[in-house]
Amino acid sequence: MHPYEIPAFYTPHPARLNPHAEAARAHSRSWTEEMGILDDTGPDGSPVWTRAKYEAHDFPLLAAYTHPDCSEEVLGLVSDWYVWVFYFDDHFLEMFKRGRDREAARAYLAGLRAFMPLDPAAEVPETSAPVERALADLWRRTAPPMSADWRERFLGYTRNLTDESLRELVSIASGEVANPIDYLQMRRRAGGAEWSAGLVEAALGAELPARVARTRPLRVITDAFADAAGMHNDVYSYQREVEEEGELDNGVLVMDTFFGCGPQRAAEIMRDVVGSRMRQIENTAATELPALFAEHGLDAGECGRVLRYVKGLQEWFSGTDEWHLRSGRYPGAAAAGAAGAAGGPPEAAGLGTAAVRAAATLSLGARALAAAHAPVPRTPAEPVRVPEFAMPYPHRVSPHLEAVRAHARDWARRTGLLDGPVWDEAAFEAADYPRFAALTHPWADRGTLELVCGWHLWAFYLDDLFVQDFKVPRNIAGARAYLEALPAFMPPDPAAAPAPADPAQRGLADLWRRTAPVLPEAARREFPGLVRAFTESWLWELANDVQHRVPDPIDYIEMRRRTAGTAFWLALARLALPAGEGGPVPGEFLSSDQVRSLTESWSDIGPLRNDIASFRKEMEEEAEVNNGVLVAQRFFGTTAQQGADVLAAAADARLREFDRAARHDVPALCTELGLGGDARSRVDRYIGALRLWLAGHREWTLTTGRYRAAGPRRLPALDRLLHGPRGLGTSAARPPGPRPLETRLDGRCAP
Known part of the structure; x- marks a missing residue:
């Protein structure tokens, strides 16, 4: 006897048989x-x-x-x-x-x-x-x-x-x-x-x-x-x-x-x-x-x-x-x-039952479509407990933290990041972005850490700017034009960058002017593309916002690596590794299937955990549909807390896989590639840096003020976006009310 009844599947068309x-x-x-x-x-x-x-x-x-x-x-x-x-x-x-x-x-x-x-x-x-x-x-x-x-x-x-x-x-x-x-x-x-x-x-x-x-x-x-x-x-x-x-x-x-x-x-x-x-x-x-x-x-x-x-x-x-x-x-x-x-019985799969199966698949499609596009209640967001997050590696804080804090504050003021309306002094101090750099790159010297911190500041600022200026107004055309203009501020010759028109452009031009000279030639060619892939991935998020579509869970996880900029963060980690100790991490190591798999595991941990920590902020303040807690909640038909539990378990599983690969796959790969001595030391430092990054990211995520409620502030036009137009003849333009779904998540994630 089969161990379970096989469910009906959603199929886009009725099956047809070739006449041959x-x-x-x-x-x-x-x-x-x-x-x-x-x-x-x-x-x-x-x-x-x-x-x-x-x-x-x-x-x-x-x-x-x-x-x-x-x-x-x-x-x-x-x-x-x-x-x-x-x-x-x-x-x-x-x-x-x-x-x-x-x-x-x-x-x-x-x-x-x-x-x-x-x-x-x-x-x-x-x-x-x-x-x-x-x-x-x-x-x-x-x-x-x-x-x-x-x-x-x-x-x-x-x-x-x-x-x-x-x-x-x-x-x-x-x-x-x-x-x-x-x-x-x-x-x-x-x-x-x-x-x-x-x-x-x-x-x-x-x-x-x-x-x-x-x-x-x-x-x-x-x-x-x-x-x-x-x-x-x-x-x-x-x-x-x-x-x-x-x-x-x-x-x-x-x-x-x-x-x-x-x-x-x-x-x-x-x-x-x-x-x-x-x-x-x-x-x-x-x-x-x-x-x-x-x-x-x-x-x-x-x-x-x-x-x-x-x-x-x-x-x-x-x-x-x-x-x-x-x-x-x-x-x-x-x-x-x-x-x-x-x-019905097995013989129901025979002649004349295609209409029955077609009705079943249409029902599946309609139910899932309703779940993906149903309105998202946001005020207040369902409370979600942020777990402690497992971490087998201890975190460290750079001894240069206070100096980097002072430098970051001065740099943010000089570039105009704190002039509003995106950031103000209070929000900047509460988030403590310099501590993020000091926790994720504790091995870096002071000058390198100041540069890394600047990139962090710029990325967080641009993310918030993008939400305010493009996501909330649902302005795809403006977003595309703005992002397409950014690469001009990272030319091969930094001196050839155009005059910046706002703090984000000014910060990018300054960072590139300071970064390009310290990058090896190959990394200097690659780096602007990583920044562009990171920022332009936000257009995918904006498209989901415009459709009011909670993403497919697999597409979300794969795109989350890009929207979080993990390839960019990896490049910064390599940049911050000590220079003059045998050169960069061997290219044949970085390009291997084993390291690709390891870095994919690493790339999922921080973003999935961030989604739990930022759930309240993104639901209440940003009218966001691109959050892993919401994705899991909608897909499994559960509470937000259960969705967060699923996400936390997934992040923990990816952490275990990263740890296993670092302990077993990396040494075996080094043996296979014949990497010993200096090359093996560079590999070990790189893997150690990735471990420290994860530990530091966890510590900062649990302690930063970036995701805490700051009062009854709402973004412009949020009420109109959430509730739609009002008045005679506008009911068809408003989204339908929420449709209850069966609670279908069993096992350890059940209430």
């Missing part, structure tokens, strides 16, 4: 035999796939449902790709996962890359096994008509898919269940949905134009699709993967472990995340693609390809939902899913 489904079945059956897949055996001599198993899984049916409009020839090719990818997964399980043979698995995966050369005309090695033979054949049939850009992206997707199998093997050996943020990032790469998105491009003749394929809107659309497809599969494959194969990388298990809520509730949380990701595609397509088309000058044909791609992803998801209900690969789940989808 039977031809695809016949073709792929013949191709599978030709490649020798059904003759392949595992270590014990038994076949990896029997003919009966192959027929029951019915991968051509998956292709026919996920690509309903492609030709017979293309459908045959797509069917073969799906046969290969599922066979690769099952073959890897039998050959390497069951035996926990990591070194053999690593060598095997490295060898597969040779069968997919970037140049499809290049020679490939002689194949020695069905997995290799099939991959070489598929690449030969797929790659030639596609552009070099598509081939490069698809090779990356395939490598992610295959290499993450090794990470799953390591996870099984560790016995540890990942936290949700780590898991979602891993699942995106490992699940094959990015790879499937690449096939959608090829099958529909909808290859993304190279100049926009890696832009934020299309990256968000592809990532949201990958997340939805992967987590949808997790709900169906739980019994097979967790109970039969001993897998720990399954989203239902991850949510159950994190929330302590049981598999049924965990599956429902997954259902909600999947629906949110599919609606993220809709929102991004509607609100960001038109501007993308105009910005990059796409012609009608290119715009059409992008839109076909987006629709193709939506069709794919509807199709995979249908296939999971029908395939024999997850027989227990299919029966449990039929009952959940139709609200």
